[in-house]
Amino acid sequence: xxxxxxxxxxxxxxxxxxxxxxxxxxxxxxxxxxxxxxxxxxxxxxxxxxxxxxxxxxxxxxxxxxxxxxxxxxxxxxxxxxxxxxxxxxxxxxxxxxxxxxxxxxxxxxxxxxxxxxxxxxxxxxxxxxxxxxxxxxxxxxxxxxxxxxxxxxxxxxxxxxxxxxxxxxxxxxxxxxxxxxxxx
Amino acid sequence: xxxxxxxxxxxxxxxxxxxxxxxxxxxxxxxxxxxxxxxxxxxxxxxxxxxxxxxxxxxxxxxxxxxxxxxxxxxxxxxxxxxxxxxxxxxxxxxxxxxxxxxxxxxxxxxxxxxxxxxxxxxxxxxxxxxxxxxxxxxxxxxxxxxxxxxxxxxxxxxxxxxxxxxxxxxxxxxxxxxxxxxxxxxxxxxxxxxxxxxxxxxxxxxxxxxxxxxxxxxxxxxxxxxxxxxxxxxxxxxxxxxxxxxxxxxxxxxxxxxxxxxxxxxxxxxxxxxxxxxxxxxxxxxxxx
Numbered sequence: 235x236x237x238x239x240x241x242x243x244x245x246x247x248x249x250x251x252x253x254x255x256x257x258x259x260x261x262x263x264x265x266x267x268x269x270x271x272x273x274x275x276x277x278x279x280x281x282x283x284x285x286x287x288x289x290x291x292x293x294x295x296x297x298x299x300x301x302x303x304x305x306x307x308x309x310x311x312x313x314x315x316x317x318x319x320x321x322x323x324x325x326x327x328x329x330x331x332x333x334x335x336x337x338x339x340x341x342x343x344x345x346x347x348x349x350x351x352x353x354x355x356x357x358x359x360x361x362x363x364x365x366x367x368x369x370x371x372x373x374x375x376x377x378x379x380x381x382x383x384x385x386x387x388x389x390x391x392x393x394x395x396x397x398x399x400x401x402x403x404x405x406x407x408x409x410x411x412x413x414x415x416x417x418x419x
Numbered sequence: 420x421x422x423x424x425x426x427x428x429x430x431x432x433x434x435x436x437x438x439x440x441x442x443x444x445x446x447x448x449x450x451x452x453x454x455x456x457x458x459x460x461x462x463x464x465x466x467x468x469x470x471x472x473x474x475x476x477x478x479x480x481x482x483x484x485x486x487x488x489x490x491x492x493x494x495x496x497x498x499x500x501x502x503x504x505x506x507x508x509x510x511x512x513x514x515x516x517x518x519x520x521x522x523x524x525x526x527x528x529x530x531x532x533x534x535x536x537x538x539x540x541x542x543x544x545x546x547x548x549x550x551x552x553x554x555x556x557x558x559x560x561x562x563x564x565x566x567x568x569x570x571x572x573x574x575x576x577x578x579x580x581x582x583x584x585x586x587x588x589x590x591x592x593x594x595x596x597x598x599x600x601x602x603x604x605x606x607x608x609x610x611x612x613x614x615x616x617x618x619x620x621x622x623x624x625x626x627x628x629x630x631x632x633x634x635x636x637x638x639x640x641x642x643x644x645x646x647x648x649x650x651x652x653x654x655x656x657x658x659x660x661x662x663x664x665x666x667x668x669x670x671x672x673x674x675x676x677x678x679x680x681x682x683x684x685x686x687x688x689x690x691x692x693x694x695x696x697x698x699x700x701x702x703x704x705x706x707x708x709x
Contacts, residue, residue, distance in 0.1 A: 256472065275621040279633050307630065310465055311621035312585035316595055323586075332469050346629035351466035354628070358467075358478070362460040364429035373628055383631070386670055387707075394705045396434045404460035411527035412481065416474045 247294030252334060257326040264288040270314035270324045280304040281343065284314055284324055291327065300335040304328070306344035349376045359413045362404025367397050420561070423494035423552065424486050424544075425453035426504075429461050430497050430658035434666075437702040438658060441687040442496055442549070444701065448694050449561050451552070453494065456485055462503040465625040473519060479507035480520050481527075483544055492545040494552050496687075498657045501548035502582035502590060508543055509589045548583055548590075549656045549686060554600035562607050567695040569609025575689070576615045576650040577601040578641070580660045584619050595619075601686060605654055608693035615648045617641055622663040631670070634663050638671050642679045652682045654689060661685060668708040682708055 250261055270284040271277050277284065282302040290299040299305070305328050314324035335342060342348045353372040357364050370388065374380045391397050431439035446453050463478035483504055486493040495501040511517045525531065553562065579601060584592035592598045596619065602612045620641060623634035641664060645653050655661050665683040672679055683706065691701045698704070 275637055276623070276626075276633060279630070307626070307633070309581075309621050309624045309626055310468070311581040311624070313581070313619075313621065316585045316587055329468055329472070333472060336470060344629065347626070348470075350625070350628035351470050354464070354466040354625075355470065355474075358461045358463065363432070364461050364464075366429070366433045369628070377629075386673075387666055390707050391434065391666065394707070396436065396705055398433055402432055405458050408527050409460045409478070409481070412477050412523055413474065415523040415526050416471060416477055 246292070249291055249294045249296045249299070253291050253327055253330045256333065257323060257330040259323040259327045259330075260320070261288055261291045261322060261327060263320040264292060264322055265320065267319060269317050269319060273313040273317050274308075275311060275313070276307050276309055280307050284308070284328075287331070288322070288324065288327065291331075296334075299331055300338065300340050301343055303343040305331045305335060306342055306347040346373075346377055349373060355413075359410050361401050362406075362409035363402050365398070365401035367399070368401065420450040421552070422452040422454065422491055423547070424489045424491045425455045426459055426482060426486070426493055426495040426497075426500055427455065428459075428495065428497040428500040430499075430662075434662060435497070435658035435685075437705040438496060438661070438685045438687060441685060441691045441696075441701045444696060445687050445690040445694060448565055449553075449558070454489070454491070456482065456489070456493070458485065462500045464499050464503065468503070468506075473523070475503070476507050476510055476516060476520050477523050479504045480511065481524055483507065483546075484524060486544040486546075492547055494547050494549070496549040496656065498548055498580065498582040499659060501546060504546045505589050506586070508546065550579075550583060550600045550604070553686070553690075554604055559603060559607055562604065562690065566608055566693045568693055570689060570693050571609050573610040573689075574613055574649055574651045575605050575610045575654050575684075576613050576645050576648060576652075577605055577618060578645075578653050578655045578657075578660055578664075579618050580655065580657045581619065581621050581624070583656060601654065601656065604686065605689060608689055610689065610693075613648050613650055615644055615650070617644045622660045624659050624663075627659075627663055627667070631667075635667060635671050635674050638663050638667050639675050639677065642668070642671065642677070642681055645681055646679065650681065652684055654684050654686055656686050665706050665708050680708065682706060 268285045274284050282304045287299050287304050308328040312325045350373055353369050357369050374382050427439050459482050463475050468475035579598050587595045593600050606612045623637045627634040661683050688701050
């Protein structure tokens with residue numbers, strides 16, 4: 235995996251260093267004010283509050299942070315990053331933790347969220363563009379809920395012509411090679 | 420007046436095709452020319468940046484390269500595409516990242532690896548969202564002049580969502596917590612724009628795929644607030660916000676015993692109505708909540 239060096243050497247534990255190197259966020263500056271948690275629209279669904287994830291990173295508690303549902307439920311709305319009084323990119327930390335969890339092969343606490351990302355990316359890889367019908371079908375098969383959202387949402391959308399039957403594609407193969415090259419670095 | 424390279428993105432060619440259609444109609448009316456970027460590909464959206472840093476940069480960078488070759492500014496009305504391209508431009512200011520991404524793109528396209536993605540003298544392509552392209556003073560004056568059927572009596576709340584205001588140092592909103600650009604535009608159409616506190620709250624975005632329960636809960640909060648300030652409708656420039664509030668409204672009603680019947684309009688749809696187009700001209704029948 236390609237990592238990018240931070241401008242300044244970072245003291246502290248290995249997790250803290252890894253996260254700062256990847257995200258550039260100075261997690262050690264967090265003084266636990268809780269503003270990230272207060273503004274997070276999804277916090278009530280998370281097991282760790284965003285503030286607690288920041289603390290876990292400061293303390294090097296990789297198990298806690300990487301196994302949390304929080305890193306996968308973060309919707310990347312970036313309210314936390316925009317409001318942090320210490321200008322820490324909390325949402326960037328969540329991205330970096332997700333990448334680390336995947337790299338370590340950790341079973342995600344929200345496996346359907348990860349499955350949805352995979353199915354979505356698979357569509358881009360194959361076609362260069364997202365084929366929405368294929369994504370939902372792939373996800374429904376993967377979660378063993380083949381008819382989820384079909385009657386309530388899919389059918390009315392289909393009847394209104396919002397769903398493409400034939401997938402669109404960009405230049406054949408080029409985007410697929412981007413995926414292959416990214417993994418090869 | 421303006422010519423843009425146009426990046427519709429996957430949504431505007433799919434579930435948000437009424438956004439694409441209404442944009443083309445109103446752009447035509449305003450003399451704004453849209454030339455669809457040839458062979459565009461997906462920006463990678465949430466799925467890419469959640470799983471792979473390099474992929475999240477390489478996918479938008481391919482499109483930025485295509486756009487740079489046109490020499491025109493790039494209009495990306497989907498705020499996800501707009502945001503990912505702006506963030507990518509910012510991230511690629513780091514030379515190490517830039518080099519890595521350029522090598523990946525060159526190899527994928529079958530170009531010599533050392534060849535720079537853009538000529539060094541070429542300025543980075545200017546990436547605009549819908550609100551950037553249509554919200555400036557000049558365009559607002561043109562919009563006001565094009566109104567033939569003012570939306571008198573319509574009470575609207577403007578819903579900016581996340582990606583058109585954050586990260587503020589990259590997308591440069593007119594205000595982080597209380598943006599006005601859409602409010603000003605909708606007011607020019609003759610509608611009454613109501614103030615409300617959830618302009619930049621999140622709808623849950625792509626969690627709609629895997630955690631519908633969360634998206635329904637967030638949607639209910641948003642719709643409740645819109646209703647409590649007296650809105651007849653919610654206006655957005657974001658296909659995810661639209662989908663989560665319009666397409667899911669029936670599910671929200673069923674789950675929470677609510678009776679919301681709030682139409683969710685794209686900015687361009689209200690522009691179209693004010694410019695004299697009919698609901699069927701604008702494909703408003705594609706909405707699930709009428």
